[in-house]
Amino acid sequence: MAALAMAPVLLGFVPAGAAGTGAGRVTRVSLAADTDIPRGATVDLVRQTMTLAAGEKRHLRGRLEATSTTTGIVGLTQRVRCLNAAGATVPVVAASARNHEGSDTATYAIPGHLPLYADLLLTAPTAGVYTCVLQGTAYSTLSGTYHLTAVAGSTWLEADDTDQAGARWWQNPACESADPTGACTYVGGGPARRDAWVFYDDGTPVHKWQAHPGAATVSARANVELTTCYQGTASCPDEMEAYPRGKNAVVDTRFEFIQLDTTGHTCRTHSTSARRTVTDDAHHSVGYSTLSGIPIDSACGTRTFLMRVYVKHVSGQTVKIDGVQSGITSLTNGIAFNHFP
Structure with a gap:
């Protein structure tokens, strides 16, 4: 098996149908035909175009379901990327990644079919036309000829049809794939932290979000990307690599969305754990x-x-909490939404 690191940036489980966390309708554009993603290539799969006023917001959710022509391990990254009328990328790009473990993998819901999701809150910097694209990248050190394939129908990009007034985006700090500067947060044994609070004590400025005065309820979501630090991986520094490949990692996570009182302390905590x-x-x-x-x-x-995610190491490999790569692509992020009567 080839040892893989997350692909360098080349330019966030909710079941299908549950997208559109904010109020209003969504438009889904699905991939019309199975599309190959060759090794080392980034392929545009699905796109949506919208005309927005300055400051207008849209929640986008992408789903990429991929099969493989090899039983070996091939890395897969999906991105939701929006461009302005001049073709320039509008920060930020949302991404998620996982290795496809082979065409014979039976641990996915559909054997051999790996699904990934990513969420983005687009805020238009200026009035104009924006085109958002779902992209897939395959990467591996395996030899031979092989590719991944994005599955038609099961690969799609959704976008809200109306403004997500007052919605807010969170992302954690910079954390490059190979972490050459030691900027990433790790939880595990040895020199790693035993636990961490994403968006709270990981270097992210703590943001206190104001629900819209007209909102009746609110909702929130967070996507947290973790990477195992096995011996020999290119994704972690040597001191974080305690065990050979195959040890795996177990972590506990708790997503919290906390309503504060007038003193800035907790009044009501809403949470979900896994x-x-x-x-x-x-x-x-x-x-x-x-x-x-x-x-x-x-x-x-x-x-x-206040939004935060608790990550606690339970056993096995140290894990890295992935962050922003190349200054623009976010692998760990959150969104808060208003819901109006």
Whole structure:
């Protein structure tokens, strides 16, 4: 098996149909025909074009379902990337990644079919036409001829049809694939932290979000990408690599969306928890958390909320909490939405 690192940036589980966390309708554009993603290539798969006013917001969700022509391991990254009328990328790009573990893999919901999701909140910097694209990249050190294939119908890009007024985007700090400067956050044994709070104590400026005055309820989601640090990987520094490949990692996560009181302290905590196993074959794994229909409690005295994700190492490999690559592409992020009566 080839040892893989996340592909360098070349330019966020909610089931299908559950996208559009914010209020209003969504438009889904699905891939019309199976499309090959050759090794080392980034392929545009699906696109949507919209005309927006300055400051207008849209939630986009992409799904890439991929099969493979090899039983070997091939890396897969999907991105949701928006461009202005001049063709320039509008920050930020949302991404998620995982190794496709082979055409014979039976641990996916459909054997051999790996699905990835990514969420983006697009805020138009200026009025104009924006084109958003779902992209797929395949990468591997395997020899021979092979490719991944994006599956028609099951690969799609959704976008809200109306403005997500007051919605807010979170992303954690820079963390390059190979972490040459030691900027990433690690949880595990040895020199790593035992736990961490994403968007809270990982170097991210703590943001207190104000729900819209007219909102009846709110909702939130977070996508957190983790990478295992097995011995010999190019994704982690040597001191974080305690075990040979095959040890895998187990972590506990808890997504919290907290309504604050007038003193800035917790008034109401809304949370969802999960135990996650990240295998060394998958190497990268993104966890999707959603909290919907949250009431805004008037007794708290504010409409202020704080978002954070607790990540605790349980056993196995140290894991890296992936962040922003190349200054623009976010692998760990969150969005808060208003819901209006």
